[in-house]
Amino acid sequence: MSNTLYDCDLQLWIEQTIQQLKNHEFESLDLEHLIEELVDLGKSEKNALKGNVMILLAHLLKLKVQHDVPDSMKGSWYSSVLEHRQRVLNNLADTPSLKSYLVEAVEKAYPEGRKLAIKEGKLAKFGVRVPEESEYPIMCPFSLEQILDEDFYGF
Template sequence: MSNKLYNSDLQLWIKQTIQQLQNREFTSLDIENLIEELISLGKSERNTLRSNLKILLAHLLKLKIQHNVPDSMKTSWYSSVVEHRQRVLDNLADTPSLKSFLIEAVEKAYPDARKLAIKESKLAKFGVR
C-alpha cells in the first residue's frame, strides 16, 4: 500500500511515514522510497547552495566587468549579492555539513555564473565566451 500511496499522494505518504517512524513501526515503512526521498533531500540542499552561489558569483562578475551601466542596475546587483551571500550563509548555518561541499559547489557554480554574466551583460556579441 505504501508504494501506491507514494506514487499517488506524496504528502499523505510523508505524513504516514512520519507517523510510522514516531510510533516505531519500522516494519511498516516503505524503505525503498524513504531512502530515495532522503537522497533527494540531500541533493536538493546541495543544489540550493550551488544555485545561490551561481547568482552571487554572476552578479559579482557583472559588477567587476561592467562599468558603463546605470547606477540603478549596479544597485540591483549589489542587492542581489547581499541577498545571495546571506542565503549561502543561511544554507551553511542550517546544514553545517555543506561546508565540506563548498569548494566543489563553487567550482561547479563558477562556469555557469560566468556564462550567465556574459549572457546578461551582452558580452557574447563581442565574442566573449
Template sequence: MLADDLVNLRDIMANKLYERDLQLWIEQTINHLKNGEFASLDIEHLIEELVDLGKSEKNALKSNLKILLGHLLKLQVQSDAPETMKASWYSSVLEHRQRVLDNLADTPSLRRFLPEAVEKAYGDGRKLAIKEGKLAKFGVRVPKERDYPINCPFSIEQILDEDFYGS
C-alpha cells in the first residue's frame, strides 16, 4: 500500500508542478530523462507536450506558406502593380520562403506534410491576397476575386524555388 501511495503522491506533485510552472516541469523532466529516472516521469503531460510540439511545427510551416503563397499570388495577379508595391511582396516572398526552407531543413520529416500544408495554407493565402488587393490605391488596378485561382497554381517545386516569383 505504501508504494501505491508514493506513486499517487508523485503523480499529484507532477500534475501540480506542470500546472504551476511549466518551465520548471520541463527542466525536471529533462533531468529525469538524462538520469534515467523513468519512473519519475510525468508521462501523460510529456506525451501532451510532444503532440503539441509536433502541431506547433506544422502550424509554423502553414503560417509561413500562407504568407508566401499570398504574395506569390499578388505578384502573379497584380503583375501590373508599380515596382514600389511589388518590392515589399518580393521581400515577403524571400523571407517566408526562407522560413519554410529552414522549417524543412530543421525538421526534414515535415516534407511528407508539405502537400497537405500547401493545400491548407493556400485558401488562407488566397484570402490574404484578395483582401490586400482590395487595398490598392493611387490608380492601381483592383483585381477581381475571380482573378485569383481557387486551387493553388504553383507546384511545390516552384514554391520552394528561390528564383520563382509567381510568373
C-alpha cells in the first residue's frame, strides 16, 4: 500500500484538490478520496444537527419533568435550551436541505436525549426529588414547531 498525499497530509491534499478544481485539472483529481470526503462532510452536518437536537430535547424534557425544582437549578437548563436551539436554527439556516432530515434527527436524538435527561435527573441534590424513569415519555412529547419555537421551554 502506497502512502498518498491524502494519507500523509490531509490539509495539503485539500489545498491541492481545491487548486486542481480551480484550474479545471479534473483528470488529476483524486476522485476516490474526494467522494469520501464529501460523503463524510454530509454525515458531519447531520451529526452536528442530531447532537444539538439531542441536548435541546434533554433539557426541554428536564424542564417538563422536573418543573418543581428550584429556579436556581433551572437556569442552566434554560441557557442550554437557548444555546442548542440557536445551534439547530443555525444548522438549518446554513444548510437548508437539512430541514428534510429534521424529523429523522428528532427520532434518532430523542432516545439519547431522554437517556441523558434521566441520568442528569438522578444527580439531583439538596432534597430535590429524583424523577422516576417512567415520568420521561418514551415517545417525544414535543412537536417540531415546539422544538424550534424560541419561546417554548417544555411546558
